[in-house]
Amino acid sequence: MQSATRKDKSRWRRYLANERAEAAVYRELAARREGEERAILLALAEAEGRHAAHWIELLGDEAKGLPEADLRTRVLGGLARRFGSIFVLALAQRAEARSPYADDPDATPAMAADERIHGEVVRSLAARGRRRLSGxxxxxxxxxxxxxxxxxxxxxxxxxxxxxxxxxxxxxxxxxxxxxxxxxxxxxxxxxxxxELLEASTPDPAAHDALPDLDLEANELALVYRARGMSEDDAIARAERTLARVHATGSSHGVLTTATGSVTATDDDDEAIGTGxxxxxxxxxxxxxxxxxxxxxxxxxxxxxxxxxxxxxxxxxxxxxxxxxxxxxxxxxxxxxxxxxxxxxxxxxxxxxxxxxxxxxxxx
Structure with a gap:
């Protein structure tokens, strides 16, 4: 871009340094994760690499001798290398939310949109960790x-x-x-x-044994679904399908626990509350x-x-x-x-x- 000023190029070089540093942060975090979280973090690093390529294209031969990334990004990198903890994700969430691309004419709308979505991705990853340690x-x-x-x-x-x-x-x-x-x-x-309050809301396992003997015409199971928040029509339809499956298979295990609209204690609840x-x-x-x-x-x-x-x-x-x-x-x-x-x-x-x-x- 021949019309670019020295100030423009300085800004682009700073952006490039930050993008590379942020990609390194996500790769460091991915190295400490497994499964889906690892894949998500690597995808974020790849996206930061695409953004870096944009600034490299604008800078051309001047995409060398880059300045250091800003202090916040360098701190993130250091924390990621040493700890790889929820704290790093929480800081990364704030960093993504402060992206300047939305107001920069040289950043593409797609890049600005990426950064906004990255903030939500990191927020969701951080939320998993917050939930695990919240209690x-x-x-x-x-x-x-x-x-x-x-x-x-x-x-x-x-x-x-x-x-x-x-x-x-x-x-x-x-x-x-x-x-x-x-x-x-x-x-x-x-x-x-x-x-104990959560456990009191969990369906009684013994109630499953009564399902095969329920009257298909009266269908008391619909009342259970209605009590859990379903509309009358939806509850009746769901109960009919459930009982038909129970009578066809002869098994009622887990029907009440997994039913739509049920209020049960889950593993997530356990993580959020902690142990006494x-x-x-x-x-x-x-x-x-x-x-x-x-x-x-x-x-x-x-x-x-x-x-x-x-x-x-x-x-x-x-x-x-x-x-x-x-x-x-x-x-x-x-x-x-x-x-x-x-x-x-x-x-x-x-x-x-x-x-x-x-x-x-x-x-x-």
Whole structure:
């Protein structure tokens, strides 16, 4: 393209470098996957290669000595090589959503459309991973965040009353143990109850044995399908077909479980909820790991304002990290989630600190 300016060519070279780096990210991820996920990731890498070919065609002989890919893409590549985890897919989802091709006159409409669809493909792949870890991860994040906020609030509130440092330390340790045990027990009960609710919605296996003896004229099976949300006509038609097959084959195994409109517990439900024991252990451990942080300055002998300041700084860093992790995994802005987590956590601690000051003044 003879009319291309130096600025145009610089932009094309940057695009080319990014496309090649993104293709490498998808290949790195594919190397750690199997089956359908591997095939999908390799197809994404191939698509990025087609985009790279477009910029090579525009650049001609100048498609050499390319600049480095942008920082975000390089970070993705490094993470993919070392971990190949759900975090990389979540970051790739955000990267695809920020493609500049829709507003670039030198990118074809097909390329812009590809990038938009790539975002949905990566979103779906990331969703699989999110679903697999959502139960335990939810308990872990909530446990750590609750430990950080509740024990910081407790330590600051007690410390602000002017009591001895030993009292603040023991209060923090007591808060850690009490909170961790409460979180673990509560999470176990919650998950077990949710599983029991799902199991209660699963068709009774013994009901299958009654199907061969149902009256074809009355066809009570239609009522089951209607109760599960099917219209009356659809339910009757489905029940007639089902009973005809049962009488023809003599087998009724799985008929109610696989019926259209059934409400059953599935493997996906199990993955999303997690197990009661794993959720309880995660809640206990992560609450404790969060709750120990505000206590650390007192464990190392710090006192007074210095201990308070160090505790606030340490908890702030931890809140920013947990907020950013949640943001990455949810496909949202890590910075916004981190700042939200920080504001909520410090806000709660500030309230108890002010109350502690007021209470200490009253006693004095």
């Amino acid at each position: 335990t991860f939810r308990a872990a994040v909530f446990g750590a965040n609750d430990g950080l906020v509740s024990n910081l609030a407790l330590v600051l509130g007690i410390g602000a009353t002017g009591v001895a440092t030993e009292v603040v330390l023991f209060s923090g340790i007591a808060g850690l143990l009490a909170g961790a045990l409460s979180m673990g027990a509560g999470e176990y009960v919650s998950v077990r109850s949710q599983r 024991l794993s959720a309880a252990l995660s809640s206990f451990c992560f609450f404790a790991s969060g709750a120990i942080i505000p206590v650390l300055p007192y464990l190392f002998g710090l006192t007074g304002f210095v201990a308070v300041a160090v505790a606030v700084v340490l908890v702030s860093i931890a809140l920013i990290i947990t907020g950013a992790v949640v943001g990455v995994l949810s496909g949202a802005s890590p910075l916004k989630r981190a700042m939200r987590q920080l504001a909520i956590g410090l806000g709660a601690a500030l309230v108890t600190y002010v109350l502690g000051l007021a209470f200490g003044t009253t006693i004095g």
